[in-house]
Amino acid sequence: MAAKGRIEINEERCKGCTLCALACPQTIIEMATDRVNAKGYYPALLVDPDVKCTGCALCAVACPDVCITVYRQVPSKTRRAEAAV
Numbered sequence: 001m002a003a004k005g006r007i008e009i010n011e012e013r014c015k016g017c018t019l020c021a022l023a024c025p026q027t028i029i030e031m032a033t034d035r036v037n038a039k040g041y042y043p044a045l046l047v048d049p050d051v052k053c054t055g056c057a058l059c060a061v062a063c064p065d066v067c068i069t070v071y072r073q074v075p076s077k078t079r080r081a082e083a084a085v
């Protein structure tokens with residue numbers, strides 16, 4: 001089974017530079033178009049209705065402002081756990 005992940009983006013820290021979106025191999029990060037943050041930037045959003053995020057963390061590595069926290073599902077025989085990467 002492919003690894004599954006999810007990310008949390010700190011929208012208030014984001015400057016809308018799009019580097020995370022360019023880095024994501026699944027192309028599931030977009031810039032918001034309906035709102036700006038307190039600094040006036042369109043923040044990045046995870047748009048992943050098909051749960052394609054693998055938790056690879058490339059987006060977090062690319063972000064110059066450390067806005068992204070990545071969580072990756074850790075398969076287990078007895079339970080499912082989720083760990084911050």
Ligand code: SF4
Binds near residue numbers: 007052055060
């Ligand atoms: S962790 Fe990987 S797959 Fe998930 S949003 Fe970030 S770059 Fe894309």
Ligand code: SF4
Binds near residue numbers: 064066
């Ligand atoms: S790389 Fe960071 S600052 Fe740039 S758009 Fe993505 S989350 Fe925002």
